[in-house]
Amino acid sequence: MSSLVLENSPAAAAAxxxxxxxxxxxxxYDHVILVLKGVSLQVPRKGxxxxxxxxxxxxxxxxxxxxxxxxxxxxxxxKGSIVFNGERVDKMSPNELVRRGCIxxxxxxxxxxxxxxxxxxxxxxxxxxxxxxAIRRDLEKIYELFPRLKQRRGSQAGYTSGGEQQxxxxxxxxxxxxxMILLDEPSMGLAPQIVEEIFEIVRRLNDQEGVSFLVAEQxxxxxxxxxxxxxxxETGRVVMDGEAKMLRENEDVKEFYLGVxxxxxxxxxxxKSYKRRKRWLS
Amino acid sequence: MSDVAAQxxxxxxxxxxxxxxxxxxxxxVAAIVGARLDPSGTIHAIFVDPFNQMAQAPDLLxxxxxxxxVSGVLYALIALGFVLIFKASGVFNFAQGIxxxxxxxxxxxxxxxxxxAFIAVILTLGVMFVLAATIERVVLRxxxxxxxxxxxxxxxxxxxFLIGFGESVFGGNPKQMITEQLFLPKxxxxxxxxxxxxxxxxxxxxxxxxxxxMIAVLGLFFQYTRIGRALRAVAxxxxxxxxxGISLNQIWVIVWFTAGIVALITGIMWxxxxxxxxxxxxxxxxxxxxxxxxxxxxxxxxxxxxLIIGIGEKLGEFYWGPLIGGGIxxxxxxxxxxxxxxxxxxxxxxxxxIERI
Numbered sequence: 001m002s003s004l005v006l007e008n009s010p011a012a013a014a015a016x017x018x019x020x021x022x023x024x025x026x027x028x029y030d031h032v033i034l035v036l037k038g039v040s041l042q043v044p045r046k047g048x049x050x051x052x053x054x055x056x057x058x059x060x061x062x063x064x065x066x067x068x069x070x071x072x073x074x075x076x077x078x079k080g081s082i083v084f085n086g087e088r089v090d091k092m093s094p095n096e097l098v099r100r101g102c103i104x105x106x107x108x109x110x111x112x113x114x115x116x117x118x119x120x121x122x123x124x125x126x127x128x129x130x131x132x133x134a135i136r137r138d139l140e141k142i143y144e145l146f147p148r149l150k151q152r153r154g155s156q157a158g159y160t161s162g163g164e165q166q167x168x169x170x171x172x173x174x175x176x177x178x179x180m181i182l183l184d185e186p187s188m189g190l191a192p193q194i195v196e197e198i199f200e201i202v203r204r205l206n207d208q209e210g211v212s213f214l215v216a217e218q219x220x221x222x223x224x225x226x227x228x229x230x231x232x233x234e235t236g237r238v239v240m241d242g243e244a245k246m247l248r249e250n251e252d253v254k255e256f257y258l259g260v261x262x263x264x265x266x267x268x269x270x271x272k273s274y275k276r277r278k279r280w281l282s
Numbered sequence: 283m284s285d286v287a288a289q290x291x292x293x294x295x296x297x298x299x300x301x302x303x304x305x306x307x308x309x310x311v312a313a314i315v316g317a318r319l320d321p322s323g324t325i326h327a328i329f330v331d332p333f334n335q336m337a338q339a340p341d342l343l344x345x346x347x348x349x350x351x352v353s354g355v356l357y358a359l360i361a362l363g364f365v366l367i368f369k370a371s372g373v374f375n376f377a378q379g380i381x382x383x384x385x386x387x388x389x390x391x392x393x394x395x396x397x398x399a400f401i402a403v404i405l406t407l408g409v410m411f412v413l414a415a416t417i418e419r420v421v422l423r424x425x426x427x428x429x430x431x432x433x434x435x436x437x438x439x440x441x442x443f444l445i446g447f448g449e450s451v452f453g454g455n456p457k458q459m460i461t462e463q464l465f466l467p468k469x470x471x472x473x474x475x476x477x478x479x480x481x482x483x484x485x486x487x488x489x490x491x492x493x494x495x496m497i498a499v500l501g502l503f504f505q506y507t508r509i510g511r512a513l514r515a516v517a518x519x520x521x522x523x524x525x526x527g528i529s530l531n532q533i534w535v536i537v538w539f540t541a542g543i544v545a546l547i548t549g550i551m552w553x554x555x556x557x558x559x560x561x562x563x564x565x566x567x568x569x570x571x572x573x574x575x576x577x578x579x580x581x582x583x584x585x586x587x588x589l590i591i592g593i594g595e596k597l598g599e600f601y602w603g604p605l606i607g608g609g610i611x612x613x614x615x616x617x618x619x620x621x622x623x624x625x626x627x628x629x630x631x632x633x634x635x636i637e638r639i
Binding site: 067069072073074093094095097098099103104105106110111112113114115119120122123124125126127172173176 | 426427508511512514515517518519520521522523524525526527528529
């Protein structure tokens with residue numbers, strides 16, 4: 001059964017085991033361009049949730065609305081509310097959010113190219129106030145998780161490989177002791193093997209450190225293997241959501257996002273009529 | 283085989299340093315040949331005679347270089363203020379020069395109002411902090427994400443505001459810097475060397491030492507502290523810095539305050555050599571060629587650039603100036619900068635752009 005969730009659907013999950021919930025948010029860029037048209041989603045505590053969809057669906061904007069990096073791009077949340085860990089956060093600066101344990105790893109990694117890997121990791125601890133010893137301890141922990149980073153601790157991040165940079169960006173986020181990481185397009189520009197390695201790391205951080213993840217990803221197949229729940233977005237709306245297993249087996253998802261169709265190949269006409277139906281629904 | 287022959291010869295001229303080396307070599311050869319051909323003419327006067335003079339009176343040469351070195355240190359300090367702000371907030375702060383004057387004026391003005399010298403220094407630091415916080419709140423924060431040129435124009439506004447404000451509070455007359463009250467040494471040391479006397483002003487020696495100390499402290503601060511690391515992170519990428527929770531507003535205040543401290547020290551040193559007036563602003567503009575030489579984003583560049591410009595213009599004025607009737611000092615720096623723009627637009631030490639393809 002596919003459950004096509006329409007906008008304005010009431011938040012179903014209980015508040016206690018939900019770490020993040022977006023309630024019908026609307027985002028406008030530059031005061032005129034409406035990008036998110038009422039998005040609602042929930043992330044359970046210690047869960048991995050995926051946002052899926054094609055280019056321009058609004059995945060990145062959703063993550064940036066949560067971390068409030070939108071403001072630096074002249075976007076703003078004009079409607080709805082964002083609750084993180086039981087607290088309204090939609091007017092907070094990224095700095096305040098990181099302090100509360102919600103940090104974003106941006107699309108394209110964005111390591112500090114002229115700083116060494118180790119310095120990159122240490123900048124992640126900027127908001128912490130628990131002293132140098134604790135930070136050093138966590139640094140060692142990151143090196144245990146990412147042995148590759150330890151090898152390259154002294155090299156300038158700009159000269160490391162894409163996979164190492166992605167690890168560096170995730171490690172840097174981990175240095176802030178987050179409760180939740182917003183991970184944007186971790187697979188971008190990486191070889192399939194490295195992508196798998198990155199997702200393994202995500203699973204391990206989730207298991208061992210209890211960090212919740214909200215992952216925006218175009219690689220639907222990979223994301224649905226690791227996530228427990230998924231939301232599919234199209235042109236600024238959530239058009240479908242459900243358990244990862246259910247989404248994996250859903251005929252429509254298979255056809256449109258996983259690239260596999262069961263049974264006989266459908267004719268072009270059927271595809272078209274399906275698209276029309278879906279648009280009508282959303 | 284034909285594909286060996288088809289390979290293009292490595293293009294040596296494509297390398298910048300090979301090209302500039304060849305140009306310099308050609309100039310030297312032309313000069314020597316020219317000087318041989320006419321021993322008393324213009325070419326001789328330009329390319330041979332000044333070096334003869336240098337060899338004949340090495341003490342004068344040392345004196346000239348020393349003077350150049352000292353003004354170079356002060357140029358370097360002003361350029362340092364520019365670099366700090368440019369790196370952290372991407373703003374080309376036209377007001378840096380006037381911040382030097384403003385800091386010095388505040389210090390002297392407070393002293394004239396009867397505040398003891400050292401308390402006046404502390405109060406001036408306080409004023410620079412308030413200035414930094416105000417600029418962040420009133421100018422930078424509302425204008426963030428606007429095109430660079432708008433922020434640049436805003437620093438013009440700050441410049442003229444500071445001039446007007448400084449004049450109305452402290453008056454427009456040149457003032458004497460309170461060197462003695464700050465225990466800065468006076469007088470000169472005469473060194474006998476190379477068959478002559480080289481006279482070093484004690485205040486210049488103090489300036490060189492204090493400037494080097496301050497640069498060392500800044501260097502350590504940037505390299506090893508949490509805030510210093512955050513400053514470099516912001517310089518590297520604003521967005522990424524935001525995403526890890528570095529507060530840009532806080533960093534901007536810190537960096538403008540640091541530039542304010544640098545401005546105060548520069549103001550004291552410069553004020554001790556001449557006097558404290560808004561004419562200093564013209565001198566502050568010398569930081570522009572220094573920045574072009576050293577690169578807008580490099581602190582070592584600012585220092586080396588400052589020294590090259592300082593020494594270069596003093597040598598130029600002393601040995602080559604008379605050939606065209608003097609007055610070289612005021613434009614030689616810009617001329618050197620122009621040459622640099624043609625061959626190495628990112629400056630001597632400008633950031634290499636790391637780009638993965």
